[in-house]
Amino acid sequence: MSVADAEKKITGKTKAIIPVDYAGRPADLDACRRLAKKHNLLLIEDGAQSLGASFKGAPLGTQADMTMFSFHPVKSITTGEGGVIVTDNPAYDAALRIFRHHGISKDPETFARKNEGAWYQEMQMLGYNYRITDMQAALGESQLKRLDSFIARRRAAAKRYEKLLASIPNLILPPSDDAKRRSAWHLYAVRLAPKIAHRRDAVLARLHKEGIGAQVHYLPVYLHVYYERLGYKKGLCPNAETFAASEISLPLFPDITDKQQMFIARTLRAALSHVA
Numbered sequence: 225m226s227v228a229d230a231e232k233k234i235t236g237k238t239k240a241i242i243p244v245d246y247a248g249r250p251a252d253l254d255a256c257r258r259l260a261k262k263h264n265l266l267l268i269e270d271g272a273q274s275l276g277a278s279f280k281g282a283p284l285g286t287q288a289d290m291t292m293f294s295f296h297p298v299k300s301i302t303t304g305e306g307g308v309i310v311t312d313n314p315a316y317d318a319a320l321r322i323f324r325h326h327g328i329s330k331d332p333e334t335f336a337r338k339n340e341g342a343w344y345q346e347m348q349m350l351g352y353n354y355r356i357t358d359m360q361a362a363l364g365e366s367q368l369k370r371l372d373s374f375i376a377r378r379r380a381a382a383k384r385y386e387k388l389l390a391s392i393p394n395l396i397l398p399p400s401d402d403a404k405r406r407s408a409w410h411l412y413a414v415r416l417a418p419k420i421a422h423r424r425d426a427v428l429a430r431l432h433k434e435g436i437g438a439q440v441h442y443l444p445v446y447l448h449v450y451y452e453r454l455g456y457k458k459g460l461c462p463n464a465e466t467f468a469a470s471e472i473s474l475p476l477f478p479d480i481t482d483k484q485q486m487f488i489a490r491t492l493r494a495a496l497s498h499v500a
Contacts, residue, residue: 225243225244225252225256225463227252227255229461229462230259231259234263234265238263238265239265239266240260240265240266240267240268241256241259241260241265241266241267241268242268242269242270243256243267243270245269245270245272245273245274245277245408246273246411246413247273247407247409247412247413247441247473248273248276248277248378248407248408248409249274249277249399249405249407250274250277250278250279250284250287250405250406250407251269253269253279253287254280257287257288260289266289266290267287267288267289267290268288268289268290268291268292269284269285269287269288269290269291271284271285271291271293272293272294272299272307273299273411274407274408274410275293275294275299275300275301275371275408276371276372276375277375277405277406277408278405278406279405280404284408285310286312289311289316290310290320291309291310291311292307292308293307293308293309294306295307295308295360295364295367298410299410300371300374300375300378300408300410301364301368301371302367303356303360303364303367304360304363305360306360318334319349322348322349322351323349323351323352323354324351324352324353324354324355325351325353325354325355326347326352326353327347327349327350327352328345328347328348329345329346329347329348334348336348375408375409377478378408378409378476378477378478379401379406381409381476381477381478381480381485382398382407382409382412382476384482385397385412385476385485385489386400388485388486388489389414389492392489392496393417393496393500394416394417394419394420394496394500395414395415395416395417395492395496396414396415396417396470397414398412398413398414409476411441411473412473412476413441413471413472413473413474414471414472414473414474415471415472416470416472416496418470420496420500421469421470424469424470424472426495426499427492427496427499428440428472430491430498431488431492431495434487434491436475436487436488436491438472438474438475439473440468440471440472441473444460444461444464444465444468446460446461447465474488475488
């Protein structure tokens with residue numbers, strides 16, 4: 225997110241700033257917090273890919289008013305599906321708990337109708353059935369014990385990629401970890417240089433032909449057909465569009481081997497030399 229561009233798009237209808245920790249790397253949370261405070265907005269962090277990452281030495285989930293983490297099977301840890309929202313604000317916590325349970329409260333202290341029977345529960349807002357199951361929660365709790373080792377192996381793999389890919393022409397590597405931001409390395413997202421970005425799909429096809437499960441993450445949401453039909457057009461988020469047009473996500477997972485990464489690097493180098 226470009227904070228400067230985001231500020232230009234704030235209107236009277238804006239309720240929150242929602243930065244995305246793309247690929248597991250923390251967004252510029254300081255700048256986002258300043259923008260949210262300036263306009264009296266909530267700061268809600270999309271940390272779907274960043275569980276295990278840190279910003280200025282503190283784990284993600286401690287920086288924003290609310291932070292969401294995903295437990296989809298490809299994420300840092302999994303519960304099979306689902307996720308969690310964390311907050312240290314009691315009011316947000318209470319609202320979220322009601323929202324995930326059909327909008328229903330069972331706390332007499334919150335009831336609009338007083339002196340009802342012990343059986344009484346009250347629907348106070350439009351909510352949904354967003355409760356995680358006990359079995360999923362148990363799996364997630366056991367996975368948490370392995371989170372540090374999973375992230376350490378992802379970071380080691382990212383460093384290997386950095387060394388293997390550093391000398392390949394026309395390839396832009398993702399930012400390295402530094403003292404301020406340490407990524408969870410959910411993705412290893414490389415980009416093609418502007419002069420060959422239009423050949424991205426040809427490079428991707430070459431990788432697929434060699435059995436490498438590279439992918440593109442992502443087509444900007446508003447460019448999907450559903451939103452196109454609602455009137456959204458190209459040019460709304462130019463940074464995202466430029467990035468998406470040149471991006472390739474290379475395979476990255478805790479058990480990836482040196483040999484596999486070397487093969488990926490060799491194949492990518494060959495593919496880029498072919499299209500350059």
